[in-house]
Amino acid sequence: MRKHIISGILILIFQALSAQINTDLIKKNVSENPQENFYKLLDVFKVNPSELTQEQLNQLYYGSKFIKIDYTIGNYNSESGTFWKPAQKRLSKSKAEKMVVEAESKYAINPLNKNLLDDMMNIYSALDNHKKRELCAKQKDLIIQTIEKSGDGKSEETAICVLTPGEVLQQLENLFTSGPRAEFSQKMRQLSDGSILTIYKIGDREVFVKLVGGYFF
Secondary structure (H helix, E strand, C coil), rough: CHHHHHHHHHHHHHHHHCCCHHHHHHHHHHHHHCCCHHHHHHHHHHCCCCCCCCHHHHHHHHHHHHCCCCCCHHHHHCCCCCCHHHHHCCCCHHHHHHHHHHHHHHHCCCCHHHHHHHHHHHHHCCCCCCHHHHHHHHHHHHHHHHHHHHCCCCCCCCEEECCCCCHEEEEHHHHCCCCCCCCCCEEEECCCCCCCCEEEEEEEEEEEEEEEECCCC
């Protein structure tokens, strides 16, 4: 009997770890009560992200796809080759001083963009502001952790959930590095909730990736 109980507990733990996050519920939560289910969590994430539970991080990160943000990933991408370009590599202190105020104003609106966080870390490194750099690093680590824990990528039901096409391609790169390359195939289809499911297959290895909410920013 004890063995059966232990086996049952282990199965429940495995299911909890491998189950995909419920993006339908996240969308419902953020639509019905954005203050409680997004903005309040965002305020915590800005100053002490480690206080958020994984469930709260899921709600915040994936909920950002279903709420209007004044500085979106699309806005960042459009400025990637202009305003943000100096910060995409090691930059001088003088250049960092010239752009930090405007950069912080954009970062304060949407600190959920990993590329923007990389740029902020470069700016703060140039300014020797280690405290703010470490905050950005922690925020990025938690976003990566949230993506990694969204699913194991082994089935449609446990697909890895991402927000941008670039993150979809990143999962393909991870598949390439997981073993020798063999015959490659890719399938895509739109799900009933508007999300895009991509299935990458190399030989007998495959990964399921879900672009939450589809192609909009």
